[in-house]
Amino acid sequence: MNITVRVWRQKNADDKGKMVTYGVENVSEHMSFLEMLDVLNEQLTLSGDDPIAFDHDCREGICGACGVVINGQAHGPQTTTTCQLHMRSFEDGAVIDIEPWRAGAFPVVKDLVVDRGAFDRIIQAGGFISAPTGSAPEANNLPVPKEDADHAFESATCIGCGACVAACPNGSGMLFTAAKITHLGLLPQGQPERDSRVIGMIEQHDHEGFGGCTNIGECTSSCPKGIPLDTISRLNRDLLGALAKGKA
Amino acid sequence: MTITEPYKNPSEQFHALGDDIHDAKAPKGPIEKRWDDHKFNAKLVNPANRRKISVLVVGTGLAGASAAATLGEAGYHVKSFCYQDSPRRAHSIAAQGGINAAKNYRNDGDSIYRLFYDTVKGGDFRARESNVYRLAQVSVNIIDQCVAQGVPFAREYGGLLDNRSFGGVQVSRTFYARGQTGQQLLIGAYQALERQIAAGTVEMNTRHEMLELIMVDDRARGIVVRDMVTGEIETHTADAVVLASGGYGNVFFLSTNAMGCNTTATWRAHRKGAYFANPCYTQIHPTCIPVSGDYQSKLTLMSESLRNDGRIWVPEKMNDERLASEIPEDERDYYLERIYPAFGNLVPRDIASRAAKYQCDAGKGVGPGGLGVYLDFADAIERLGRPAVEAKYGNLFDMYAQITGEDPYTEPMRIYPAVHYTMGGLWVDYDLQSNLTGLFVAGEANFSEHGANRLGASALMQGLADGYFVLPYTLANYLADGPFEKVDDSHAAVVEARQAVEERITTLLAINGTRTVDSYHKELGQIMWDYCGMERTEEGLTKAIGMIRDLKVDFWANVKVTGVNEELNQTLERAGRVADFFELGELMCIDALNRRESCGGHFRAESQTEDGEALRHDDEFAYVSAWEYGDKQPTLHKEPLEYEYVEMKSRSYK
Amino acid sequence: MATIQTAKRPSAKRSTVALKYSMAVSGLIMLGYLLVHMYGNLKFFQGREKFDSYLEGLDDILYPYLPHEGALWIIRIVLTAALVVHVYAAVTLWRRNKAAAGFVGNTRYHTKQNKTGVQRSYASFTMRWGGIILLLFIIGHVAQMLPNWLSPGGASDSKYDRVVNGFELWWVVLLYTIGLVAVGFHLAHGFWSALTTLGQNHSSTRRSSRLTAVSIGLAVIIAGGFLTVPFAIFFFGAGS
Numbered sequence A: 001m002n003i004t005v006r007v008w009r010q011k012n013a014d015d016k017g018k019m020v021t022y023g024v025e026n027v028s029e030h031m032s033f034l035e036m037l038d039v040l041n042e043q044l045t046l047s048g049d050d051p052i053a054f055d056h057d058c059r060e061g062i063c064g065a066c067g068v069v070i071n072g073q074a075h076g077p078q079t080t081t082t083c084q085l086h087m088r089s090f091e092d093g094a095v096i097d098i099e100p101w102r103a104g105a106f107p108v109v110k111d112l113v114v115d116r117g118a119f120d121r122i123i124q125a126g127g128f129i130s131a132p133t134g135s136a137p138e139a140n141n142l143p144v145p146k147e148d149a150d151h152a153f154e155s156a157t158c159i160g161c162g163a164c165v166a167a168c169p170n171g172s173g174m175l176f177t178a179a180k181i182t183h184l185g186l187l188p189q190g191q192p193e194r195d196s197r198v199i200g201m202i203e204q205h206d207h208e209g210f211g212g213c214t215n216i217g218e219c220t221s222s223c224p225k226g227i228p229l230d231t232i233s234r235l236n237r238d239l240l241g242a243l244a245k246g247k248a
Numbered sequence B: 001m002t003i004t005e006p007y008k009n010p011s012e013q014f015h016a017l018g019d020d021i022h023d024a025k026a027p028k029g030p031i032e033k034r035w036d037d038h039k040f041n042a043k044l045v046n047p048a049n050r051r052k053i054s055v056l057v058v059g060t061g062l063a064g065a066s067a068a069a070t071l072g073e074a075g076y077h078v079k080s081f082c083y084q085d086s087p088r089r090a091h092s093i094a095a096q097g098g099i100n101a102a103k104n105y106r107n108d109g110d111s112i113y114r115l116f117y118d119t120v121k122g123g124d125f126r127a128r129e130s131n132v133y134r135l136a137q138v139s140v141n142i143i144d145q146c147v148a149q150g151v152p153f154a155r156e157y158g159g160l161l162d163n164r165s166f167g168g169v170q171v172s173r174t175f176y177a178r179g180q181t182g183q184q185l186l187i188g189a190y191q192a193l194e195r196q197i198a199a200g201t202v203e204m205n206t207r208h209e210m211l212e213l214i215m216v217d218d219r220a221r222g223i224v225v226r227d228m229v230t231g232e233i234e235t236h237t238a239d240a241v242v243l244a245s246g247g248y249g250n251v252f253f254l255s256t257n258a259m260g261c262n263t264t265a266t267w268r269a270h271r272k273g274a275y276f277a278n279p280c281y282t283q284i285h286p287t288c289i290p291v292s293g294d295y296q297s298k299l300t301l302m303s304e305s306l307r308n309d310g311r312i313w314v315p316e317k318m319n320d321e322r323l324a325s326e327i328p329e330d331e332r333d334y335y336l337e338r339i340y341p342a343f344g345n346l347v348p349r350d351i352a353s354r355a356a357k358y359q360c361d362a363g364k365g366v367g368p369g370g371l372g373v374y375l376d377f378a379d380a381i382e383r384l385g386r387p388a389v390e391a392k393y394g395n396l397f398d399m400y401a402q403i404t405g406e407d408p409y410t411e412p413m414r415i416y417p418a419v420h421y422t423m424g425g426l427w428v429d430y431d432l433q434s435n436l437t438g439l440f441v442a443g444e445a446n447f448s449e450h451g452a453n454r455l456g457a458s459a460l461m462q463g464l465a466d467g468y469f470v471l472p473y474t475l476a477n478y479l480a481d482g483p484f485e486k487v488d489d490s491h492a493a494v495v496e497a498r499q500a501v502e503e504r505i506t507t508l509l510a511i512n513g514t515r516t517v518d519s520y521h522k523e524l525g526q527i528m529w530d531y532c533g534m535e536r537t538e539e540g541l542t543k544a545i546g547m548i549r550d551l552k553v554d555f556w557a558n559v560k561v562t563g564v565n566e567e568l569n570q571t572l573e574r575a576g577r578v579a580d581f582f583e584l585g586e587l588m589c590i591d592a593l594n595r596r597e598s599c600g601g602h603f604r605a606e607s608q609t610e611d612g613e614a615l616r617h618d619d620e621f622a623y624v625s626a627w628e629y630g631d632k633q634p635t636l637h638k639e640p641l642e643y644e645y646v647e648m649k650s651r652s653y654k
Numbered sequence C: 001m002a003t004i005q006t007a008k009r010p011s012a013k014r015s016t017v018a019l020k021y022s023m024a025v026s027g028l029i030m031l032g033y034l035l036v037h038m039y040g041n042l043k044f045f046q047g048r049e050k051f052d053s054y055l056e057g058l059d060d061i062l063y064p065y066l067p068h069e070g071a072l073w074i075i076r077i078v079l080t081a082a083l084v085v086h087v088y089a090a091v092t093l094w095r096r097n098k099a100a101a102g103f104v105g106n107t108r109y110h111t112k113q114n115k116t117g118v119q120r121s122y123a124s125f126t127m128r129w130g131g132i133i134l135l136l137f138i139i140g141h142v143a144q145m146l147p148n149w150l151s152p153g154g155a156s157d158s159k160y161d162r163v164v165n166g167f168e169l170w171w172v173v174l175l176y177t178i179g180l181v182a183v184g185f186h187l188a189h190g191f192w193s194a195l196t197t198l199g200q201n202h203s204s205t206r207r208s209s210r211l212t213a214v215s216i217g218l219a220v221i222i223a224g225g226f227l228t229v230p231f232a233i234f235f236f237g238a239g240s
């Protein structure tokens, strides 16, 4: 199949950037979306142009490095990561618009690459359980009901890709933050720091310039890992509890 | 064909022979007391002093993140580096199956000793007993540590931890978190690391690629890194350097490794004098999704557990074009069940991989290019019912359908082997210190505990063992003599290292040739796969060495690297990595040529039994090959391996 | 790296989530009032006497424990405060969220596709501009109902008559309808949103939530309930 892509090109953080149109020929429907970009990049390189920069690493849908907005949808038309999207999801002759995640807290570094360091800093602000190495008690001394463990696992599968932010009209990082609050808050190990965690993480979330949540739910419809929306409600509940205890 | 007459090893035209290595610093005495004794004898660092001591940790995978977090927590001043935009994306994140530990929660006869025994045997008697025993010992603490951090391992209805059996062993000792164990363990280590970053003990440098090691007065004292966003070349100096930069499977271009996995950190250290051990030991995983076209950029692993219920077959007729469903039962060859009646579809990874290769070489392969065999669930679906199969393998089937666009419930899956793990790496002693003083190596980057073949679920165990429980002691022992004299940025060694990096980048950018970096990488990968892959021969390896050398020359004359250094330049990043892969690839072939035996992941066609099984030569090759870099040719140092506890036997799966 | 961090980390007490709590609580207070208000309005159908005396009765709620009109004043103050808090929070978040969305000039994403999101509701789109219509409507409505001040259609001492006079005019009915449709949309998303903000959503997506259905139902009841009176007057000549 032959397709046309319109890609956001921006040399660096200070550049204004614009959409540029390219044709890509002989695209196989079995190619992944990123392989299609590889092919385009080979073409660009040989013709002396700058290839398109995009983040990617595992290409298995687990590292969370990849992610672009395709035709207005974070990670494109399927609920999966960009690297796991295949060209069979598009028609021959399609015109595909490719843009970087847009959010105040995710400044563009180059082309389709953005800086998601804000997510790491949210984790720094409390997204952990303080368990110094070597201090851990015997693992089976602490049974965790299977249901809680499964639920915690579900939230822990977040890959930190940032699609939720890109999809959210408010540029809110609430689904990401809530996934971590839920993962750790559901486990007995996570209880001692539960209040300080939610306070620290929310403060940092806002500090980074993410928007507030308006419960629209766009985040969940683009999250490749199916992080559930009720995690946000749980975060709200936890913060309410912490504030009520006068912890902030 | 069996090698009987010892003859001059043909590899010797490519390398020199150096002194044997006799002291890997493993303590003596009863094996179960060695680590405790060693820890007791290790020097300690006064907590007040630790702040003044600095450590550089390259890599934030399981090994690097756990080491940096633990060292930071202990009070050292740590600087951590990774090439991704976040430490959480290190390749450990992709591990699926699980992590072993000798907890014996199943009461099925597991013990530290059995894990030790299985690992030594699984490694085909090419690993050190002392190291492996220690690994088995600390495996128990790893699980405790991870659970305390909130890693959501699978649990049973009673709320206790669940286990499964994995990778051809008879006990259930594998802890897992659905098909995302690596992810969950890494997130645990990452969170511990972020906690230290917040506490100010660890300084994180993301999107920073190490390009050179700095040696000062015969000690590893620093690294040169490139800021991948601005292109700035930075030097960082410290009292010790830890490399935890992962494996080098990407030398094959196509592998299950992440796109950015590279050898640059370890190869640069090797060029500065660190020995590279057993580079030819590569693990090829039998159940991966086959290549679909020449645009293919990487391969995806399908969990080994699929072989529990899937049956592997090929059509009996060559070049059979029919759909799988149209091929009648009696025209199918369930070759694993036929050749290995006892183990059938569950033979170890290397045997299953090689068997698939033979079928495809014989023209019986299926799918594009004839590079694939069927993994068929029709019987399982009939026997267990579709819901049961769905419950067990649903997510894997979905993944397969997502990638191939085919429905594995109705059509059998197509699978083919792919490079998955590299057992080789920088040589280290019992302390995980390389032969370069002050350079420590952890995780997949070192060569240590897996011998010639790694058992399933043991890499995660090793990475975390190294980072949480081994390095913090052995590194302290080294640092107790520190802080060492401060190294200034203007020190001749620092300046020289920085200049070397800058020159190399300038050269790469100046070539402005006609071929892309990827095209070279693909060609190198094809050579490696054809001649240094599942089956190796003297002839093929010799040929490959020549081809790689030619290709390397061509690369330095004709590669096209666009853009400039002072920007995010992904082509430049790849070019540097590929340049190092050429040199490593050559060494792998030389190592493979030298090792005229078949062991673990290394299969020399010349060394097999009458019925085509791998044949080891313990009398001649029971040693670690530690390679020293040389401008003209490498030098081989042999570290003899002795087995006091596990008797050397040959494997049989018939 | 450059991110738009403010100099000092704000306290969680002033966070976006805390602002949403205040919106949710103030919104629910207003919603509660709307329900009572609607109940009162429906008394219109019992005729002038009953309606007028019901309204007069309101003046003396809890009398003599509260002075004449005391309860009403408390309600007025609470409602005004709720409205002020609600609007303040809405405007603050609106500005903040706009900045957070990462616009390049006037557009966020340049593509023409998927402008309306994957699954978000129309109601959720209209919270902000709909809210402004609501605010104007509330102001106009209060002005209309103030005793014999604006009194479209003619003043009277009977509130019943004032209502009837007003709703015999097509433009009053039209404005009123617009206002109530806005209320309906606002609550269709707002009620679900408030409960979610207060931590009461337990479902994995918005669409699968029972709260969403309840919310839409509530919106229809309130908008419909309020509209019966003007429609009855205008279309069926009730009360004349």
Ligand SMILES: Cc1cc2nc3c(=O)[nH]c(=O)nc-3n(C[C@H](O)[C@H](O)[C@H](O)COP(=O)(O)OP(=O)(O)OC[C@H]3O[C@@H](n4cnc5c(N)ncnc54)[C@H](O)[C@@H]3O)c2cc1C
Pocket (backbone or CB within 6 Å): B058, B059, B060, B061, B062, B063, B064, B081, B082, B083, B084, B087, B089, B090, B091, B092, B093, B094, B095, B096, B097, B098, B099, B181, B182, B208, B209, B210, B211, B244, B245, B246, B247, B256, B257, B258, B261, B262, B264, B265, B301, B420, B421, B442, B443, B444, B445, B456, B457, B458, B459, B460, B461, B463
């Ligand atoms: C698909 C797959 C599935 C697997 N499943 C299992 C399993 O089930 N069980 C099991 O035990 N093992 C499994 N393994 C193996 C295991 O995942 C790895 O061996 C292990 O995670 C390696 O960890 P590491 O910390 O050594 O390195 P990695 O996790 O690879 O981390 C390397 C780090 O080094 C950094 N780095 C590399 N080069 C540079 C440089 N030049 N400069 C700066 N930083 C650099 C990277 O940024 C990264 O942070 C699997 C492997 C694969 C590929």
Ligand code: HEM
Pocket (backbone or CB within 6 Å): A213, A214, A215, C020, C021, C023, C024, C025, C026, C027, C028, C030, C031, C034, C086, C087, C090, C091, C093, C127, C128, C131, C132, C134, C135, C138, C183, C186, C189, C190, C191, C193, C194, C195, C197
């Ligand atoms: C009858 C009066 C009103 C009622 C009953 C009401 C009710 C509500 C409720 C219950 C919410 C949900 C709160 C939450 O999500 O936590 C809400 C949200 C909102 N309201 Fe109102 N509201 C009223 C008037 C107004 C007015 C006058 C404005 C004017 C600006 C306004 C603007 C908003 C906005 C923008 C939101 C969305 C905020 C968000 O979802 O984050 N509302 N309203």
Ligand code: SF4
Pocket (backbone or CB within 6 Å): A157, A158, A159, A160, A161, A162, A163, A164, A165, A175, A176, A179, A219, A222, A223, A224, A225, A226, A227
């Ligand atoms: S919540 Fe989902 S969309 Fe958001 S970062 Fe995590 S995985 Fe990505």
Ligand code: FES
Pocket (backbone or CB within 6 Å): A055, A056, A057, A058, A059, A060, A061, A062, A063, A064, A065, A066, A067, A081, A082, A083, A084
């Ligand atoms: S590249 Fe890792 S998730 Fe897509």
